[in-house]
Amino acid sequence: MTRRDPILGALAADESVITQVQPALVSIAPRVLLVDDDEIVIERLRDLITAAGFEVATAGNGVAALAELKRQFAPIVILDRNMPGMDGLALTRAIREDVHYPGYVYIMLCTAHDSEQEILAGLEAGADDYLSKRVSGPQLLARLATARRILSLEHSLKLVIEERRRMAMTDSLTNAHNRRYFMTHMRRELKRARRMGGDLSLLVCDIDHFKHINDRFGHAGGDDVLIEFVRRVQQSLPRDYDWCARMGGEEFAVVLPQTPLAGAATVAEKIRHAVAAAPMLTSAGGVDVTVSVGVTSLSVLNDPNAATPELLLSRADDCLYTSKNHGRDRVTLDGVPAQAKTSGKPLKSLLYVDDDADIREIVEMSLTLDGGLKVLTSDGGERALLKMRIEHPDLVVLDVMMPGMDGPTLLRRMRSDPELARIPVIFMTAKARANEVGRLRELSAIGVIAKPFDPMALGKQVRALWEAR
Amino acid sequence: MNDNQHSAPVLQTRLNELVRKFVARTALDLAQMREGLARLDAGDRSGLAQIYHLAHRTCGTSGTLGLLALSDAAAELERCIEACPPDALPGTAERAQIAAGIDRISAQVRTL
Numbered sequence: 001m002t003r004r005d006p007i008l009g010a011l012a013a014d015e016s017v018i019t020q021v022q023p024a025l026v027s028i029a030p031r032v033l034l035v036d037d038d039e040i041v042i043e044r045l046r047d048l049i050t051a052a053g054f055e056v057a058t059a060g061n062g063v064a065a066l067a068e069l070k071r072q073f074a075p076i077v078i079l080d081r082n083m084p085g086m087d088g089l090a091l092t093r094a095i096r097e098d099v100h101y102p103g104y105v106y107i108m109l110c111t112a113h114d115s116e117q118e119i120l121a122g123l124e125a126g127a128d129d130y131l132s133k134r135v136s137g138p139q140l141l142a143r144l145a146t147a148r149r150i151l152s153l154e155h156s157l158k159l160v161i162e163e164r165r166r167m168a169m170t171d172s173l174t175n176a177h178n179r180r181y182f183m184t185h186m187r188r189e190l191k192r193a194r195r196m197g198g199d200l201s202l203l204v205c206d207i208d209h210f211k212h213i214n215d216r217f218g219h220a221g222g223d224d225v226l227i228e229f230v231r232r233v234q235q236s237l238p239r240d241y242d243w244c245a246r247m248g249g250e251e252f253a254v255v256l257p258q259t260p261l262a263g264a265a266t267v268a269e270k271i272r273h274a275v276a277a278a279p280m281l282t283s284a285g286g287v288d289v290t291v292s293v294g295v296t297s298l299s300v301l302n303d304p305n306a307a308t309p310e311l312l313l314s315r316a317d318d319c320l321y322t323s324k325n326h327g328r329d330r331v332t333l334d335g336v337p338a339q340a341k342t343s344g345k346p347l348k349s350l351l352y353v354d355d356d357a358d359i360r361e362i363v364e365m366s367l368t369l370d371g372g373l374k375v376l377t378s379d380g381g382e383r384a385l386l387k388m389r390i391e392h393p394d395l396v397v398l399d400v401m402m403p404g405m406d407g408p409t410l411l412r413r414m415r416s417d418p419e420l421a422r423i424p425v426i427f428m429t430a431k432a433r434a435n436e437v438g439r440l441r442e443l444s445a446i447g448v449i450a451k452p453f454d455p456m457a458l459g460k461q462v463r464a465l466w467e468a469r
Numbered sequence: 470m471n472d473n474q475h476s477a478p479v480l481q482t483r484l485n486e487l488v489r490k491f492v493a494r495t496a497l498d499l500a501q502m503r504e505g506l507a508r509l510d511a512g513d514r515s516g517l518a519q520i521y522h523l524a525h526r527t528c529g530t531s532g533t534l535g536l537l538a539l540s541d542a543a544a545e546l547e548r549c550i551e552a553c554p555p556d557a558l559p560g561t562a563e564r565a566q567i568a569a570g571i572d573r574i575s576a577q578v579r580t581l
Contacts, residue, residue: 038526038530040490040534041530043487044487044533047480047483047487048480051479051480111529112529112540113528132532134533134535134537135533136535
């Protein structure tokens with residue numbers, strides 16, 4: 001065998017799979033096609049085989065037999081060696097040469113004489129068994145049982161191969177399709193779109209800060225998130241011909257046939273909302289998850305006919321990176337500038353760092369007036385950094401003047417820590433002169449709030465800076 | 470499974486019907502064989518092929534119906550014809566064996 005089927009090859013190498021192949025009898029007896037030019041022989045064999053529970057079809061010559069096999073397949077063919085026109089040997093060869101049958105054809109060649117020459121010629125032409133016309137009823141049925149056992153074995157092997165093929169194309173964790181499936185089926189989708197006309201859209205979705213989720217909830221928690229993510233994506237795809245594949249890690253592709261960019265944008269927003277709508281439950285607790293999405297379509301390409309799965313992936317990936325660079329939790333469409341930041345995630349938690357306990361208390365009270373905001377506080381230094389690592393607040397507000405580690409130093413420490421580097425920071429300072437504000441903003445803070453502040457307006461001020469970041 | 474229990478007598482009845490049908494057909498086949506023999510006597514060698522074809526069919530069909538003595542008789546006639554020289558008319562002895570073979574088939578059919 002020069003060309004090995006990778007799946008069959010693996011199958012043969014894996015004995016545990018071989019032992020799984022039980023030739024469980026196919027529940028329905030297979031259809032038998034009788035081919036003979038003598039109607040009395042046909043009638044006698046049909047009586048015997050029908051009585052044994054098989055469905056029987058008949059044909060009076062070779063050409064009629066081939067036509068009947070095409071009309072309705074029969075996995076067992078009993079044929080006469082001597083027929084006018086196409087004889088049994090020619091018919092056997094014709095069946096063996098046709099690769100388009102839905103399964104194996106078990107051929108039993110029937111002759112009036114038991115000459116060795118005839119038997120050898122029949123087997124060489126491709127027959128599986130040889131019958132004398134003088135065969136007794138019990139022997140005929142016993143040989144049919146053999147045929148059925150062989151066909152059952154074929155059936156069981158096909159099921160195993162089908163299951164193997166499905167597994168080779170499926171992500172075992174999430175049950176979504178995998179990258180291999182994506183590559184082969186995306187090519188088919190492109191061909192279909194070209195043949196039928198109409199658009200085809202691709203979404204690339206990447207779970208935001210997935211590394212943090214793994215760090216905080218462990219890999220089991222990360223797995224729970226991936227499974228729940230796929231569930232929510234699939235719930236957002238009501239049409240049964242839309243599909244989702246895990247491309248690796250926390251990156252997923254969603255394929256929307258017959259869908260233009262605008263329709264794909266709607267689906268992408270639906271997915272984004274479904275993911276952020278409620279915390280995902282993991283064995284280690286609930287976790288808020290967001291997703292960044294890049295969307296492209298055949299119709300936005302200059303030359304849709306030149307599209308390949310790789311090209312569409314790379315365009316959707318570029319859009320995904322735009323989403324990531326504009327604050328995550330958003331959708332970017334191919335050829336459309338990044339969305340305004342109002343679509344970003346709402347501010348839910350904040351850490352206020354100040355060495356003055358009185359001011360901490362005032363800030364905490366005034367921000368708590370703003371419903372739905374979880375306010376944490378810290379008196380600064382390493383304790384502040386530790387609290388950030390534990391709590392992962394959406395936003396950190398830093399007092400500038402603090403003993404030990406001042407605000408700018410804390411900010412630099414945060415930026416050099418990959419886990420904290422992306423948390424937006426607002427400074428609070430009593431020395432809010434123009435040059436001081438400019439210097440602080442250069443440190444990558446999203447805003448500066450002057451002290452003394454108005455406790456009743458502080459929440460609004462913080463939110464305005466958050467939205468405008 | 471119930472069908473199978475019922476089917477034994479039904480199958481036997483069907484087999485009897487098929488044997489009657491076969492006997493009627495073989496009577497015509499025997500007439501054709503004798504007509505082939507007459508053509509042979511008139512110097513037409515194609516009569517031999519006609520007899521061979523009918524003997525072969527009789528052999529197969531009777532075998533399928535379980536009429537083994539008849540099937541053997543037909544097979545013997547086939548072998549007689551196969552022993553004839555390929556391009557010449559059969560000699561007197563061979564012609565007599567063919568005629569006897571047809572008679573044996575006829576005798577077997579009459580026992581049915």
